[in-house]
Amino acid sequence: EGEEADERKRRAKVLGEKCKKSYQEGRGHMLPLVDMAKLFAVRGARITILTTYANAKIIRPTIDNSIYLYIIPFPSTDFDLPEGCENQNFALPDNQRKNFFKAVDSLRIPFDAVLKDLCPDCVVTDMFLPWTYYIAAARGIPRLVFHGINNFALCATNAFNSCRLLLEEKEPFVLPDLPHQIMMLRTQVMDFEKLAGTPMEFLLEKNKEIEEVDAKNYGTVINSFYELEPEYADHYRKVMGRRAWNVGPVSLCNQEVTCKLLRGGEQSMSVSECLKWLDEKPMSSVVYVCFGSSGLFSLAQLREMALGLEASTLSFIWVVRNGDNNWIPEGYEERIKGRGMVINGWAPQLLILNHFAVGGFVTHCGWNSSLEGICAGLPMATWPLFAEQFYNEKLLVEVLKVGVEVGSKVFDFNPETRPILEATIIEAAVRNLMGEGEEADERRRRAKVLAEKARRAIEKGGSSYNEIEKLMQELINRRKHV
Numbered sequence: 001e002g003e004e005a006d007e008r009k010r011r012a013k014v015l016g017e018k019c020k021k022s023y024q025e026g027r028g029h030m031l032p033l034v035d036m037a038k039l040f041a042v043r044g045a046r047i048t049i050l051t052t053y054a055n056a057k058i059i060r061p062t063i064d065n066s067i068y069l070y071i072i073p074f075p076s077t078d079f080d081l082p083e084g085c086e087n088q089n090f091a092l093p094d095n096q097r098k099n100f101f102k103a104v105d106s107l108r109i110p111f112d113a114v115l116k117d118l119c120p121d122c123v124v125t126d127m128f129l130p131w132t133y134y135i136a137a138a139r140g141i142p143r144l145v146f147h148g149i150n151n152f153a154l155c156a157t158n159a160f161n162s163c164r165l166l167l168e169e170k171e172p173f174v175l176p177d178l179p180h181q182i183m184m185l186r187t188q189v190m191d192f193e194k195l196a197g198t199p200m201e202f203l204l205e206k207n208k209e210i211e212e213v214d215a216k217n218y219g220t221v222i223n224s225f226y227e228l229e230p231e232y233a234d235h236y237r238k239v240m241g242r243r244a245w246n247v248g249p250v251s252l253c254n255q256e257v258t259c260k261l262l263r264g265g266e267q268s269m270s271v272s273e274c275l276k277w278l279d280e281k282p283m284s285s286v287v288y289v290c291f292g293s294s295g296l297f298s299l300a301q302l303r304e305m306a307l308g309l310e311a312s313t314l315s316f317i318w319v320v321r322n323g324d325n326n327w328i329p330e331g332y333e334e335r336i337k338g339r340g341m342v343i344n345g346w347a348p349q350l351l352i353l354n355h356f357a358v359g360g361f362v363t364h365c366g367w368n369s370s371l372e373g374i375c376a377g378l379p380m381a382t383w384p385l386f387a388e389q390f391y392n393e394k395l396l397v398e399v400l401k402v403g404v405e406v407g408s409k410v411f412d413f414n415p416e417t418r419p420i421l422e423a424t425i426i427e428a429a430v431r432n433l434m435g436e437g438e439e440a441d442e443r444r445r446r447a448k449v450l451a452e453k454a455r456r457a458i459e460k461g462g463s464s465y466n467e468i469e470k471l472m473q474e475l476i477n478r479r480k481h482v
């Protein structure tokens with residue numbers, strides 16, 4: 001309380017109004033972590049999810065009483081953040097993003113108090129919380145880290161770091177010492193060093209902290225399954241020397257329609273309307289286009305996308321997150337009526353991907369979406385934007401051979417400066433994805449085989465099922481000896 005605190009609260013309110021809440025960024029780590037918790041709970045683990053009020057609201061509808069939610073307050077206003085800013089739902093300016101990370105880091109004290117209170121056998125925390133390692137270690141509790149990415153991307157990141165100083169800026173290069181010959185452009189690779197001197201420099205510092213604890217952690221839990229990327233699961237363990245458990249695909253824990261429906265928060269449109277629309281379409285005839293929880297585009301790019309999808313003459317569901325509608329070409333809605341559905345906001349992705357009418361997925365290659373596409377047995381057109389998405393594209397297109405590239409070549413967080421892909425390129429990629437011919441048929445066949453392997457991995461006796469068993473047993477044995 002007091003004048004200073006009141007002033008901070010007032011500023012936070014004003015800021016909150018300025019930061020239009022238009023998209024749900026950052027769900028890509030929270031959703032799989034909650035799914036993973038559910039998979040462990042089903043196997044008898046006692047799970048507590050430690051979170052804050054706003055995030056608890058998103059998580060609560062998707063879990064049952066077997067999982068306990070431990071809610072702590074988030075100090076938004078103490079760090080000059082908008083009121084209620086507890087996740088990345090807020091379109092924060094760069095200088096505010098740094099404050100958000102600082103506020104998260106300040107949760108050390110309640111985190112420690114909770115560990116003291118619960119004495120868990122282990123903690124699983126996200127990679128962006130490297131300090132949790134030290135606090136858990138001080139209490140003798142093993143920390144498992146969740147990176148949100150697959151073995152392939154973990155290995156590729158390591159390979160890039162090992163050669164980055166030797167690379168020419170303009171020359172394509174091969175990621176060294178990987179099981180496949182993976183050629184990349186510098187423009188496609190996430191290079192934290194490039195953030196030096198920019199307002200996002202704090203991410204470079206954060207990355208250093210993450211790397212510092214990476215090998216010290218008890219191990220890594222990965223949302224993947226062994227049969228999907230065996231060479232890379234082995235490489236991560238044997239060559240990089242990490243202890244790892246592949247326990248996915250975690251989204252498959254959501255078998256009930258209500259689970260699929262509630263995942264991720266409010267849907268921006270009537271789900272029954274969307275499903276009814278799909279029910280009337282022929283089998284495998286619809287393209288689903290979605291760029292995850294944070295894929296924003298410039299208005300010019302959205303217009304090209306609109307025209308490309310229209311020109312493909314295919315039916316489509318397209319999820320747009322920009323919040324306003326002034327990108328829509330004149331007369332567009334009329335022209336695509338009955339054939340195209342545009343969802344502004346959050347879509348019930350798991351339900352859509354698994355609907356019989358959907359035959360292809362245009363994705364930004366976020367790992368959750370990619371794996372959900374694999375589980376649904378769908379071929380994908382790949383359009384990576386940033387983060388490790390360009391590595392995932394390589395995995396989908398060159399290693400698993402279930403994807404076709406749309407043609408994105410430049411990693412850029414900023415939708416305004418990212419090069420624009422023209423309508424004709426988008427049209428061609430979508431036609432290729434949904435087309436006929438041996439190549440497209442082979443892609444579809446391979447996608448179906450992978451979906452079957454994914455399903456088997458989490459069933460009793462499957463590889464991920466067994467990994468969960470092994471990890472739980474190991475932690476129980478450890479408890480007996482401590």
Ligand code: UDP
Nearest residue numbers: 028264292293294346347349366367368369
């Ligand atoms: N998602 C969803 N509806 C949407 C957009 C995304 O349900 O409209 C879910 C999707 O199923 C996935 C997650 O949000 O589980 C996005 O994670 P991903 O790793 O694909 O991308 P990110 O958001 O991290 O870029």
